[in-house]
Amino acid sequence: MNVLWRQSARCRGVDPAIFYPVSEDESAAEAAKEICNACPVREVCLDHALARREKEGVWGGLTERERRRILRRRRKSA
Numbered sequence: 001m002n003v004l005w006r007q008s009a010r011c012r013g014v015d016p017a018i019f020y021p022v023s024e025d026e027s028a029a030e031a032a033k034e035i036c037n038a039c040p041v042r043e044v045c046l047d048h049a050l051a052r053r054e055k056e057g058v059w060g061g062l063t064e065r066e067r068r069r070i071l072r073r074r075r076k077s078a
């Protein structure tokens with residue numbers, strides 16, 4: 001798998017705990033989302049997480065719950 005995009009990730013070197021908030025509260029993900037919003041590889045990161053059904057953490061600016069919603073919508077429209 002091509003992981004070159006990770007080299008441009010804005011989260012490189014950032015404390016991973018920010019991307020894996022312990023709280024279920026969606027607002028706990030705001031700090032991670034702010035970083036993702038300015039990330040040059042946001043789309044590919046999100047695609048990667050959706051393809052792998054990543055269960056935890058913020059990927060591509062979306063929480064696990066938000067990614068599940070996208071996957072559900074895709075299944076319904078398939």
Ligand code: SF4
Nearest residue numbers: 009011036039045060
């Ligand atoms: S979108 Fe967010 S989680 Fe994905 S590489 Fe960029 S900063 Fe990291």
